[in-house]
Amino acid sequence: SVVCRLIPAPRGTSIVAAPVAKKVLTLAGVRDCYTSTSGTTRTLGNFVKATFAAIGNTYSFLTPDLWRETALNVAPYQEFTDFLAAPAKKVQA
Numbered sequence: 001s002v003v004c005r006l007i008p009a010p011r012g013t014s015i016v017a018a019p020v021a022k023k024v025l026t027l028a029g030v031r032d033c034y035t036s037t038s039g040t041t042r043t044l045g046n047f048v049k050a051t052f053a054a055i056g057n058t059y060s061f062l063t064p065d066l067w068r069e070t071a072l073n074v075a076p077y078q079e080f081t082d083f084l085a086a087p088a089k090k091v092q093a
Contacts, residue, residue, distance in 0.1 A: 001046060001050075002037060002038070002040060002050035004051045004053070005035065005054060006025075006030075006033050006055070007033065007036060008034075012032065013034075015032070017034075017035035018037070020044055020047055020051070021035050021037070024051045025051065030055070035051075035054075
């Protein structure tokens with residue numbers, strides 16, 4: 001059995017992997033990625049299946065283009081500037 005782990009790489013790194021995994025990742029549209037494998041990687045069928053399963057597991061992560069739009073709240077100082085800028089009223093006793 002083989003376990004394949006895909007590790008994000010900086011832009012411009014390209015794919016750092018074995019030739020078989022590199023072909024599968026290229027076909028999947030991955031641009032920059034490191035790979036880490038363990039197990040019997042000589043059996044190409046199992047190695048390709050493990051790489052394919054690793055690609056399938058990445059679909060559970062949300063990438064920034066899938067994030068929801070966030071409504072930003074106004075900071076309290078910005079919201080109450082008129083109140084804070086007004087001169088303080090003196091209380092007569």
